Amino acid sequence: MQKRLQYKYLIFREFYYAGSLSCAELSSRIGKSIPLTTQMINDLIDEGIVEEGGLAPSNGGRRPAMYSVKPDAMYVVAVAMDQMLTRVAIVDFHNKPVGAIVQEELLLANNPNALPQLKTIIEQAIKKSKVPKKKILGVGIGMPGFIDARQGINYSFLSNEHHSITAYLSSALEVPAYIDNDSSIIALAEHRFGAAAGTRNAMVVNLGWGVGLGLVLNNQLYRGENGFAGEFSHIPFFNNNKICSCGKKGCLETETSLKVIIDKAEQGLKRKGSTSFLKKNFRTGAIEKDWQAIVKAAQSGDEYVIRLLTAAGYDIGRGVAVLIHLFNPELVLLSGRGAQAGRIWQAPVLQAVNEHCILRLAENTAVKVSQMGSRAELIGAAALVLENLVRARSREAKKMLV
Template sequence: MQKRLLYKHAIFREFYYAGSLSCAELSSRIGKSIPLTTQMLNNLIEEGVVEENGLAPSNGGRRPAMYAVKPDAMYLVAVAMDQLITRIAIVDFHNRPVSAVAQHELPLANNPNALQQLKTIIEQAIKKSKIPKKKVLGVGIGMPGFIDALQGINYSFFPNESKSIAGYLSHALGVPVYIDNDSSIVALAEHRFGAAAGTRNTMVVNLGWGVGLGLILNNQLYRGENGFAGEFSHIPFFNNNKVCSCGKRGCLETETSLKVIIEKAEQGLKRKSTAAFLKKDFRTGSVEQDWQAIVKAAQMGDEYVVKLLTAAGYDIGRGVAVLIHLFNPELIVLSGRGAQAGRIWQAPVLQAVNEHCIPRLVGNTLVKMSTLGHKAELIGAAALVLENLSRSKIKETAKKVVLQ
């Protein structure tokens, strides 16, 4: 029974990424014989989950039938969290949202009720969608912090850090729940659906309230020995004596995060710096609204704001130069919330890379802006469900010790 379920989930995963496949293509992707694949497809058709989806393009011979999962056969709950804001989207199997993305202010730091609040807003989103729980394939959650994805533990932002957050939520919600670091699933989204599709070795920089990093090495998402790889924000880059969110001083984050850019904009305006499209009192008390004001000003060509973003981009580029020397990637993708500001980031990052990299290394590395932008984490959260369900071992998170 377990083996059959694993095959089934492996089939779902391949359909999710490919859209539609012939029986022969599916057989090759899951590594099973055509007779066995045909039998499994027929079972899924009888269950009303898979349907024929036309014929493959002609290659001169008989055109094979194509198959796809019915869009409304199952749904995925995608949760994208940062330190302050949580977004929730429920999507069908073709990644199309069934309703507007819900956004909630949910601070993680010094918030002992964060997990209960998270459970409540996910519960409300599923209830509001009116989708039966039996059709919810799972919940994928991207969140900041030091995360052990296999155990479902976040060591940074939740109390009782030795207990499984994923286990607690899975038990409380009645559906499988998987968590991972936000930058890792941003990289997963870019690799599967975005600017890094088709690449084997890519670094994805997650521009946000911190500066995260997702690593695609040899066509696989790389998390490190304990799942903590990619803490780009906390490389000690500056002698500025500024305390970082990690408790150390001079980290990359202390000069380049979006929160720092907002703070610098406010300080500059107080010093009567000229900003054509930022109001003197642009700080609203909401970092989300303040960042959107920065984005709008940048898109309108505000010289002062562009200089702030350019300075941060150059410093990030210095960090990227270190990554290129260490990993020799084919591509660097600038993604996440910060990508809303567009190509303003690209030129200063490239400038720093060209100044600080050995030419032979940088000559084969491209720097691109994300095609997914701020949606990347939500897309990656949905994909996280399929990635986990199709693993060789099914995690029974609901049976783990859970938070009380």
């Protein structure tokens, strides 16, 4: 029974990533025989989960039947968190949200009630969606902080007295819940669905209120020994005496985060001679709204804003040059909320890479800007559920063999 369930989740995961597959393709992807795969597909068709969707394009031989999971057969709750805002989307099996994405202010720092507040936000989103809980595979949550995903603990935020956040939420919501660092799941989304798909070694830079990093090494998401790999924000780069959110001074984040860019924009507008599409009172106090004003100004060709982004991009590029020397990646991808500003980031990052990187390394590394933008974390949170369901069943199956 456990083994069958393990195979079922393997099949769900492969359909989730591929969309539709023939029996032979699915058999190859899950490493099981065609007779067993055929039987599993037929069982899932009988259960009303999988459907046949026509024939594959002709390649000269007999065209195989293609199968996919019905979009409304099951759902996933995807949660994207930063230190101030939480977004929740209930998505079908084709990653399409059911209704509007819920967005709520939820301060993580110095907030002992953050975890029960998160639970309430997710509960209300599920209730509003009217999706039956029996159809929800799980809740995937991306969040900032030092996270041990295996234990379900965030050592930076959502204090639960060092108990498992995932255990608390799974019990309270009555569906499996999983957490991971926001930059790691952004890398997962990009590796499975975005510009990093098909790459074996990629560095995914999360441009946000900090500057995170997700690492794809040898075709696998790399999290480090305890899940803390990728703290790109906190590499000491500057002698600016500015205190970082981590408590140290001169970190990369202190000159390049989106929050710092907003601060610099506000300060510059107060100086005489600074002209911009941004209004003099553009700083509203709503950080997401302020960032969207920066994006709109940049896309309108605002020279002042473009200079700010270019300066930050160059400094990020200096950090990227270090990554290239250490990891020799095929791709460096700029993703996350900041990627909404588009290709403006690309030129200064490349300039810094060309100036600070050994040519032989730099010329073999592409630098791109993601098209996913702020959607990446939600997509990665949904994928996190499928990844964990497969791992959980695999662990259970191994226990039964002991």
